[in-house]
Amino acid sequence: MRYFLLIFLLLAVAVVSIAGFRGSISRKPPIEVFPDMDRQQKLRPQEPNAFLPGGISSQPFVTGTVPRSAARLVKGELVASYSDSPLRDSPTFTGRVAGTTNMVDTIPVPVTEKLMARGRERYAISCLPCHGAQGDGNGITKKLGMAVVATLHDKRIVMMPDGELFHVIANGRNLMGGYGQNITPQDRWAIIAYVRALQLSKLGRATDVPAEFQRALGK
Amino acid sequence: MSDVFPKWTNKLPGKVLIGALLLGAGVTAGLTYYFTPKYTRVGYQPIQPVAFSHTIHAGQLGLDCRYCHNGVEKSWYSNVPSANTCMNCHNQVLKDDPKLALVRESAQSGKPIPWVQIHKTPDYxxxxxxxxxNRGVSCVHCHGPVNKMDEVRHAKSLSMTFCLDCHRNPAPNLRPPDQVYNLDWVPPQNFAKTQGAKFVHDWKVNASQNCSACHR
Incomplete structure (x- = not known):
């Protein structure tokens, strides 16, 4: 019995010392008890896949691909969610006046409070790290070596047509990278609406404020 | 009889019983402790091809999760960003750092960085x-405080119980939509009882416990 207990204890100690405790850091992938069910032969996004060109499962779109969400009729107008669609010429997706290379002057979608709120949220996600909460180019990245970040209150940018801002967000300019992959066209217009509001916050005069709010400003 | 069975065999049945009980208890304890995702998955921290620190990016710089994982609100899948997203800043910040060589190469060639996936539910x-x-469940519930992880590790078990615990009683784990990506958010007192329950009602949260909710 003594030997049995001794061996039992030794075994227990051996198991704990080899297997360790819950939550301890491990570099090895988790053990899967039934790997054939856990990992099925199907395509999952962003996983390596030897079958496909380049070994990647998330293949780039073939030129001219029309997404399934494309080209819905909304209030008698065709609406698509990607620029690479039959509507690729509409100003909503190009920022240009249809059929020309001229940038549209104003936002071609209805500017609502909802769009503005969306713009504020999206601005905070994608723009604020560099351009700063006020749009003055003093984002946190400035401290880390982003030397030249444009202030959005620059006259050049205030005077820029909305279509050109759309173009800059999508494709970048100078040292700024393009955000076309990250920000959908609809969200780009939302951000532009919010940027215009930011600019107005510095350019506006007290008389621009509706009369009932002027008193609150102390004027 | 003592010639056939020596005296020490008197105690044998008891010893066998105790031994069997001990063995059974040991094996049961071992299985319960080790054969669950709480042991197998939690703590998995692979070495990534690029030493990306969430502490710096999401914690100190305060980047929103969605700056990089921009598909998370639209898709079942939360994407890993392409190297282009990194290069938005790293074309200027640390632009010649050898640690970022792979990122620069990937941005130029389009060949993906071979990140190691950590959180991987089974394919079923x-x-x-x-x-x-979009319904107030924060990243932090399933992924842990990633904004404090230099190297991301598997923080929660993501076992079936883990899912069901929340599906049975979602209210305590819901938060205002604008705090979903704020991993440091602490609910005010009694939040679950008042606001949480309200969210469940207002948003018509129907956290199904049906098998087919998750297994198809």
Whole structure:
């Protein structure tokens, strides 16, 4: 019995010392008890896949691909969610006046409070790290070596047509990278609406404020 | 009889019983402790091809999760960003750092960086990120405080119980939509009882416990 207990204890100690405790850091992938069910032969996004060109499962779109969400009729107008669609010429997706290379002057979608709120949220996600909460180019990245970040209150940018801002967000300019992959066209217009509001916050005069709010400003 | 069975055999049945009980208890304890995702998955911290620190990016700089994982609100899948996203800043910040050589190469060639996936539900589980984050379930519930992880590790078990615990009683784990990506958010007192329950009602949260909710 003594030997049995001794061996039992030794075994227990051996198991704990080899297997360790819950939550301890491990570099090895988790053990899967039934790997054939856990990992099925199907395509999952962003996983390596030897079958496909380049070994990647998330293949780039073939030129001219029309997404399934494309080209819905909304209030008698065709609406698509990607620029690479039959509507690729509409100003909503190009920022240009249809059929020309001229940038549209104003936002071609209805500017609502909802769009503005969306713009504020999206601005905070994608723009604020560099351009700063006020749009003055003093984002946190400035401290880390982003030397030249444009202030959005620059006259050049205030005077820029909305279509050109759309173009800059999508494709970048100078040292700024393009955000076309990250920000959908609809969200780009939302951000532009919010940027215009930011600019107005510095350019506006007290008389621009509706009369009932002027008193609150102390004027 | 003592010639056939020596005296020490008197105690044998008792010893066998105790031995069997001990063995049974040991094996049961071992299985319960080790054969669950709480042991197998939690703590998995692979070495990544690029030493990306979430502490710096999401914690110190305060980047929103969605700056990089921009598909999380729209898709069942929360994407890893392409190297282009990194290069938005790293074309200027640390632009010649050898640690970022792979990122620069990837941005130029289009060849993906071979990140090692950490949180990987089995293929028979159909988890949808967008429905969760758009209904007030924060990243932190399933991924832990990633903004404090220099190297990301598997923080929660993501076992079936883990999912069901929340599906049975979602209210305590819901938060205002604008705090979903704020991993440091602490609910005010009694939040679950008042606001949480309200969210469940207002948003018509129907956290199904049906098998087919997750297994299809």
């Amino acid at each position: 589980v159909y988890f949808n990120h967008s429905v969760h984050v």
